[in-house]
Amino acid sequence: MTGDANDETHEDTNGSPDERRARRIAAWNGARRRLSEGLPAGTIAGRLARLAEEGAAVHDLESGPDLYGDGIVAELEERTAALLGTEAAAFFPTGTMAQQVALRCWAGRTGSPVVALHPMAHPERHERGALGRVSGLGTVHLTDEPRPPTAEEVREASEPFGALLLELPLRDAGFVLPTWDELKETVAAARERDAVVHFDGARLWECAPHFGRTLPEIAALADSVYVSFYKSLGGLSGAALAGPADFVDEACAWRHRYGGQVFQQWPAALAALVGLERELPRLPEYAAHAKVVAGALRAGLAEAGVPWFRVHPEEPHTHQFQVWLPYDAEALTEAGVRQAEEEGTALFRVWSAPGPPGLAMTEVTVAAPGLEWAPEDVRGALAAFLARVPARGRSD
Structure with a gap:
């Protein structure tokens, strides 16, 4: 199931702020394809088991x-x-x-x-x-x-x-x-x-x-x-x-x-x-691939005819960077949640409005899961994301 650009029926206005946040985290962590690890989730027992398994390789747990x-x-x-x-x-x-x-x-x-x-x-x-x-x-x-x-x-x-x-x-x-x-x-x-x-x-x-x-x-x-x-x-x-x-x-x-x-x-x-x-030995690899992802996003946004956008810096200095779009922040966040729920792809997460009215920004982090994304994967995910942005969420 995919959303239409004019479909305004999926905006998440139900539930308390905590419930809406829980929905977002569940969607992002449940996505099969994402650029970085999800937010902390799961049970305490599960997280302790993972820590014990990974920790045994770096410290004597006895x-x-x-x-x-x-x-x-x-x-x-x-x-x-x-x-x-x-x-x-x-x-x-x-x-x-x-x-x-x-x-x-x-x-x-x-x-x-x-x-x-x-x-x-x-x-x-x-x-x-x-x-x-x-x-x-x-x-x-x-x-x-x-x-x-x-x-x-x-x-x-x-x-x-x-x-x-x-x-x-x-x-x-x-x-x-x-x-x-x-x-x-x-x-x-x-x-x-x-x-x-x-x-x-x-x-x-x-x-x-x-x-x-x-x-x-x-x-x-x-x-x-x-x-x-x-x-x-x-x-x-x-x-x-x-x-x-x-x-x-x-x-x-x-x-x-x-x-x-x-x-x-x-x-x-x-x-x-x-x-x-x-993670420390892999950070140079993440930083290098962030440049690939940022370039693919610039190309995809230009191809989509977005009236104004910015990927900042154009060539990221680390494995993190910003993306700015001329749309409503809440609508963009909801589009990303729906994409994760419906397609199992988490391209963007929370959008905010720290700049002039009508502009929204999100931070992109490229880590181990993102190394599997080729430029065409990024452009395809971007197109599917933009298709879910409702007409009323656009400032053009």
Whole structure:
């Protein structure tokens, strides 16, 4: 069964928000063909069984669970520090806490409570003003352009700051990165102002192909680095803060004060070790194929005669990118759900409207399942998706 462009009878307006969300997740996870893994689903028993099966390949499951960060958590910290080439690393339950602690520690060391960062950076957009309300820090913005700040903008900042936070990649701007030379110049400009540099590297793991450098080479540019264990690696939760040993020791003291000294964290640590072993080596392959998928989407949208569209960046910097269309976000989300339910194909997931009225955006992630999609598969799935967008959902 397929939908007609003029069919307006399938818009999902029934049920509570939780019920509608459950329907979307069930549709995406039930799809036979998708570009990346689905959202967490299934039973607790099923997820524990999968974790035990996969975890046996990376850790001795006959060993005891961790207590306040020893055992498997300490092993994960050592593995992370080795991968990033830093002296030490500390596990945190969330990236929000890790970065709060990092920037608070640097404020104490530099004597400046001001952090320079992009207004689209995660601490500004997605943490409810925690830098100011929890840690007593202020922020200064170097640019409003949807891209990382340049060296010139760092040098010309009108206010002093003690730390420069660079989100790599800048997710809300389209998972965009500077070039390697641009990154080095921006870091050097911060040093000229006697500022330390912190990398918000929630997705740093997949940046190496774009820069053409190893993870230790990238991390070496910064004074501290935060990485996530679930955004790209498929872990359950958790993050790490990496840097000099004395800095990490201080961060651990603040981690305790912030409530991050958790009694046991072995499930998250085990899942993170699985991700480092299984997903990390494949990220360059995912990033390369994302360029193929993005090119096929551009070609398909042009062939379909869509009045305006944008695939951003045109050539993705990582394995994630944005797609913009001139249609209603709810109608596009519903079209994707119907395609997953009716055809078993999940091309797009949630659409939002973060830009001008009449435009909608979705984020596309290409991971292991997406490697099987040839350009013609992408164009075919796109055509079937557009056929399900109702006439009233189009702004043309």
